[in-house]
Amino acid sequence: MGQKWLDGKTAVITGAASGIGFAIAERFAQQGANVIVSDIREQAAMDSARVLAERGYTAVGRAVNAAAEEDLQALVDFALQAFGTVEIWVNNAGMQHVANVEEFPVPTYRRMIDLMLVGPFIATKHIFPVMKRHQYGRILNIASINGLIGFAGKAAYNSAKHGVIGLTKVAALEGAGFGITVNALCPGYVDTPLVRNQLADLARVRGISPEQVLEEVIYPLVPQRRLLEPAEVADYALFLASHHGRSITGQAVVIDGGYVAQ
Ligand SMILES: NC(=O)c1ccc[n+]([C@@H]2O[C@H](COP(=O)([O-])OP(=O)(O)OC[C@H]3O[C@@H](n4cnc5c(N)ncnc54)[C@H](O)[C@@H]3O)[C@@H](O)[C@H]2O)c1
Numbered sequence: 134m135g136q137k138w139l140d141g142k143t144a145v146i147t148g149a150a151s152g153i154g155f156a157i158a159e160r161f162a163q164q165g166a167n168v169i170v171s172d173i174r175e176q177a178a179m180d181s182a183r184v185l186a187e188r189g190y191t192a193v194g195r196a197v198n199a200a201a202e203e204d205l206q207a208l209v210d211f212a213l214q215a216f217g218t219v220e221i222w223v224n225n226a227g228m229q230h231v232a233n234v235e236e237f238p239v240p241t242y243r244r245m246i247d248l249m250l251v252g253p254f255i256a257t258k259h260i261f262p263v264m265k266r267h268q269y270g271r272i273l274n275i276a277s278i279n280g281l282i283g284f285a286g287k288a289a290y291n292s293a294k295h296g297v298i299g300l301t302k303v304a305a306l307e308g309a310g311f312g313i314t315v316n317a318l319c320p321g322y323v324d325t326p327l328v329r330n331q332l333a334d335l336a337r338v339r340g341i342s343p344e345q346v347l348e349e350v351i352y353p354l355v356p357q358r359r360l361l362e363p364a365e366v367a368d369y370a371l372f373l374a375s376h377h378g379r380s381i382t383g384q385a386v387v388i389d390g391g392y393v394a395q
Pocket residue numbers: 147148149150151152153154171172173174197198199200224225226227228248249275276277278319320321322323324325326327328
């Protein structure tokens with residue numbers, strides 16, 4: 134059997150109890166990585182890690198609030214104690230709230246920026262010294278096509294995702310001389326709990342049913358007329374996290390069924 138793409142590497146993934154984060158943890162583990170499944174929902178993180186361990190992979194769960202500096206520092210320390218080093222870090226934890234600007238609660242706006250922009254900055258700040266020491270690192274920020282184009286009703290989400298692409302470019306420049314690549318993945322609509330809840334929110338804002346949101350709002354925007362599977366994002370993440378992605382850095386790569394081609 135050929136060598137796996139991530140044999141012996143250690144990967145930390147935030148928000149990994151569900152959706153895209155779990156798919157990435159699973160794909161990385163299948164390819165030989167030790168994975169740390171971190172999530173604010175502690176029990177869900179532990180359960181997800183156990184599911185992977187039962188399949189014969191190396192996975193441990195860990196509670197983290199990916200917006201809190203002390204939690205992120207503790208997560209770095211935990212990973213170092215568990216596996217000695219960290220080669221791959223995925224800033225994936227995210228949340229959504231849909232409302233027009235004038236109704237958007239300021240505390241919710243701040244909470245979303247904290248989680249999806251400030252958190253990735255803090256994680257990068259604390260993992261960079263480890264990666265620089267080893268002259269090797271892969272950081273993946275799960276952004277969104279909403280980091281590239283606007284969408285009415287998503288002021289906080291669009292602001293955070295546009296911002297994290299800026300962070301990605303700066304970190305890529307600072308890491309380039311140390312064997313570190315930093316990239317943002319920009320998925321379109323992926324079938325996860327986050328999107329299913331968002332469909333309900335959009336339905337409320339627009340006064341139609343969630344099924345009508347899919348048929349009338351989402352599918353007309355997606356040339357492939359479908360929601361993507363989390364595993365499709367995980368496959369791209371695997372490429373970028375592996376040796377094969379070594380020349381790609383500072384990029385916002387799009388996985389969207391054709392959405393932004395129009
Ligand atoms: N689903 C999509 O269509 C889509 C598209 C583009 C980008 N994204 C991005 O992908 C990422 C994952 O989204 P998903 O769709 O898999 O969502 P999801 O809701 O299935 O999973 C998100 C996970 O993050 C965790 N989380 C929430 N707040 C946290 C916190 N403070 N600290 C740690 N963990 C926390 C949740 O418990 C959950 O397990 C997000 O950053 C999201 O913005 C999703």
